[in-house]
Amino acid sequence: MKDALREACALLQQGEIVALPTETVYGLAADAFNPAAVAKVFAAKERPSFDPLIVHIASRGDLPRVAIVPDDIADYVNQLIGKFWPGPLTLILARHPDVPDLVTSGLPTVAVRQSAHPVFRAINKALGRPLAAPSANRFGSISPTSASAVIKELGGRIPLVIDAGACCEGIESTIISIEARPGKKPLFHLHRAGPITKEQLQEFGRVEKARETVGQLPQAPGQLASHYAPRTPLILLEKPEDFHPEEGKRYGLLSYTGADDGPFVSLHEWECIEALSPGSGKLAEAAIRLFFVMRRLDEAGLDAIIAEPVSETGLGVAIMDRLRRAAGPNKA
Ligand code: TXA
Ligand code: MG
Numbered sequence: 001m002k003d004a005l006r007e008a009c010a011l012l013q014q015g016e017i018v019a020l021p022t023e024t025v026y027g028l029a030a031d032a033f034n035p036a037a038v039a040k041v042f043a044a045k046e047r048p049s050f051d052p053l054i055v056h057i058a059s060r061g062d063l064p065r066v067a068i069v070p071d072d073i074a075d076y077v078n079q080l081i082g083k084f085w086p087g088p089l090t091l092i093l094a095r096h097p098d099v100p101d102l103v104t105s106g107l108p109t110v111a112v113r114q115s116a117h118p119v120f121r122a123i124n125k126a127l128g129r130p131l132a133a134p135s136a137n138r139f140g141s142i143s144p145t146s147a148s149a150v151i152k153e154l155g156g157r158i159p160l161v162i163d164a165g166a167c168c169e170g171i172e173s174t175i176i177s178i179e180a181r182p183g184k185k186p187l188f189h190l191h192r193a194g195p196i197t198k199e200q201l202q203e204f205g206r207v208e209k210a211r212e213t214v215g216q217l218p219q220a221p222g223q224l225a226s227h228y229a230p231r232t233p234l235i236l237l238e239k240p241e242d243f244h245p246e247e248g249k250r251y252g253l254l255s256y257t258g259a260d261d262g263p264f265v266s267l268h269e270w271e272c273i274e275a276l277s278p279g280s281g282k283l284a285e286a287a288i289r290l291f292f293v294m295r296r297l298d299e300a301g302l303d304a305i306i307a308e309p310v311s312e313t314g315l316g317v318a319i320m321d322r323l324r325r326a327a328g329p330n331k332a
Contacts, residue, residue: 009126019136019150021164022115024088024172025143026150027133035100038132044157047139052105053132055112058124066130067093072180086116088195092177103132119164145170145291169195170288171318193318227325230298234305236327240267249303256310257281264308283315
């Protein structure tokens with residue numbers, strides 16, 4: 001493994017891009033201070049240049065290299081990173097002028113986090129520079145939670161994928177921005193639901209869903225309504241009675257527990273059933289397996305994937321967000 005880490009560092013130093021594991025999903029990393037390297041990330045992903053990247057720092061001490069934290073939110077930033085870093089919480093802060101325009105898509109803000117994955121951290125630290133890293137999939141497609149999924153998405157386009165097994169969170173980081181409110185706890189604008197839940201954030205401030213558009217432009221363009229999408233149409237079936245199968249079509253079920261007596265499992269003669277959390281139904285396990293299961297169903301040659309909802313509490317909020325976006329704006 002040590003050789004692979006050395007090779008990753010050498011490539012990143014030369015301005016190359018490398019797929020690396022994080023605790024959430026695999027990322028496609030480039031030296032954040034090298035615009036030519038960052039451009040390769042956009043090209044490999046076929047990502048539009050208006051969709052900014054997350055910058056990953058090796059230690060909290062590196063935060064001032066990429067972001068400016070105004071006095072009025074400094075205490076809140078310290079509390080949040082004290083509790084959740086390293087980990088799957090991304091903060092949107094004012095951008096440091098050293099961060100290239102391409103990374104932030106010209107925005108005055110930058111999204112920053114410190115990954116908890118030991119392999120990612122080791123490379124980030126050894127390089128001594130922040131890493132810009134979006135999820136290592138083609139734009140709009142399902143995020144990869146294993147090295148083999150990265151190869152399916154980007155094989156032939158990138159020089160190296162570091163394989164460290166499956167990701168332990170399974171869905172992308174929670175993204176927030178912070179607003180100070182005189183005499184009150186701060187307001188956290190939730191730009192993307194993720195592994196750090198609303199309930200966890202509420203200990204530190206009030207949480208509100210961020211507006212998704214500013215004028216005509218999406219505020220976090222990765223949050224376009226159709227995203228994380230398999231190639232097979234996915235229908236999120238909020239109620240079993242809404243299912244009207246067409247004659248001769250092949251349907252697969254994305255079930256929560258896969259239990260035989262569940263209202264969705266018993267609805268139809270499914271071509272295949274994949275369970276997010278077989279048997280017991282645990283949201284943390286469902287999050288870990290979500291993109292893996294979606295990918296398997298996508299490869300099963302179905303006419304449509306029918307997804308069962310999960311309860312929208314805790315991690316269920318992020319899972320339902322991904323299912324809705326996979327279903328796209330007009331399909332469910
Ligand atoms: O868990 C994660 O966050 C993974 C791993 C690799 O760290 N990364 C990830 O990156 O999910 P990506 O590029 O797939 O999603 C980043 C999201 C996008 O929706 C992007 O629009 C948003 O972050 N974003 C980045 N910079 C932003 C900014 N300055 N303001 C608002 N949204 C921003
Ligand atoms: Mg992504």
